[in-house]
Amino acid sequence: MQNTEAKSSFDTSIQPITEKEFNNLRDFMYSLTGVALPPSKKSLIFSRLRKKLETLKFTKFEQYYEYLKQPNRDAEIEYFINAITTNETYFFRHTKQFNYLHDVLFPSFIANQTNFPKKEVSIWSAASSTGEEPYSLGITCKHFFQNNPSWRFKLYASDINTDVIQQAKEGVYNERAVKYVPDSFKKKFFTQEILDQGGINQKKYKISSEIKKIVEFRQHNLLKRFPVDNINIIFIRNVMIYFDKQTKTKVFNNFFDVLAPKGYIFISLSESLSEFEPKIKSMGTAIYQKV
Numbered sequence: 001m002q003n004t005e006a007k008s009s010f011d012t013s014i015q016p017i018t019e020k021e022f023n024n025l026r027d028f029m030y031s032l033t034g035v036a037l038p039p040s041k042k043s044l045i046f047s048r049l050r051k052k053l054e055t056l057k058f059t060k061f062e063q064y065y066e067y068l069k070q071p072n073r074d075a076e077i078e079y080f081i082n083a084i085t086t087n088e089t090y091f092f093r094h095t096k097q098f099n100y101l102h103d104v105l106f107p108s109f110i111a112n113q114t115n116f117p118k119k120e121v122s123i124w125s126a127a128s129s130t131g132e133e134p135y136s137l138g139i140t141c142k143h144f145f146q147n148n149p150s151w152r153f154k155l156y157a158s159d160i161n162t163d164v165i166q167q168a169k170e171g172v173y174n175e176r177a178v179k180y181v182p183d184s185f186k187k188k189f190f191t192q193e194i195l196d197q198g199g200i201n202q203k204k205y206k207i208s209s210e211i212k213k214i215v216e217f218r219q220h221n222l223l224k225r226f227p228v229d230n231i232n233i234i235f236i237r238n239v240m241i242y243f244d245k246q247t248k249t250k251v252f253n254n255f256f257d258v259l260a261p262k263g264y265i266f267i268s269l270s271e272s273l274s275e276f277e278p279k280i281k282s283m284g285t286a287i288y289q290k291v
């Protein structure tokens with residue numbers, strides 16, 4: 001069946017993506033990232049790569065696939081991954097989890113200092129996208145630990161997509177991204193500016209350098225082991241939904257390996273890690289602890 005919905009009305013040269021072309025690109029994406037694209041994502045592939053095919057003067061997705069498979073195509077492969085990953089996120093997504101950190105977990109760390117002889121907490125946002133999640137963690141830490149100045153915290157953030165890492169480092173956000181940021185935090189940790197974007201004035205929120213400098217961003221593929229050990233808290237939210245069972249197990253083993261004894265894992269409310277019990281135990285609200 002021809003995929004008419006996938007063909008943009010203003011495009012005249014690119015042929016609709018065939019079943020075989022979709023399968024080749026889907027398998028390639030899977031081998032690189034573990035992201036398993038269902039058949040419903042055919043139109044997503046078409047719309048996100050259409051311009052690239054035009055630039056390369058290709059008319060068929062088959063040509064783009066062959067091009068990607070040639071030697072020394074690292075930059076093109078990076079473009080392909082960046083184009084296909086889904087990066088939806090916003091500040092204080094699942095706010096309750098940040099409240100739990102501030103109201104329950106951090107106070108319990110202070111109360112049981114034997115587990116933290118160095119008075120240091122490390123946190124990794126493992127699919128950090130454009131930075132809203134790690135910066136929300138940064139704000140939460142800053143807010144809590146200001147009253148416990150002898151404690152230190154270390155924040156790592158990573159994503160496979162190099163474009164989102166770049167945007168995260170810039171730290172400039174629109175109104176929608178900061179919708180759930182309490183006003184007091186907006187005042188304290190952001191500066192507001194009006195930017196001219198294509199003749200339209202847009203209100204932008206720039207994360208303060210105080211928060212920016214405490215998050216260390218790097219590109220990282222979850223199919224590999226993260227190069228930092230003994231992490232106390234891992235936020236790995238809204239990424240395992242893209243993985244099949246086999247990839248999820250591989251990714252789990254990779255991050256479980258770098259999680260400190262009794263460390264915590266935060267996932268999204270639509271995900272579960274129940275298949276990995278009893279290595280971990282549920283603490284409620286999509287939070288698990290290493291056993």
Ligand SMILES: C[S@@+](CC[C@H](N)C(=O)[O-])C[C@H]1O[C@@H](n2cnc3c(N)ncnc32)[C@H](O)[C@@H]1O
Pocket residue numbers: 032033034035085086087088089090093126127128129130133158159160161164220221222223236237238239242268
């Ligand atoms: C929907 S965003 C989640 C952002 C944030 N964690 C949140 O919950 O708001 C999913 C992110 O996972 C990243 N991703 C997908 N596959 C990945 C992989 N194999 N390794 C690292 N990051 C990956 C994507 O680039 C994307 O930025």
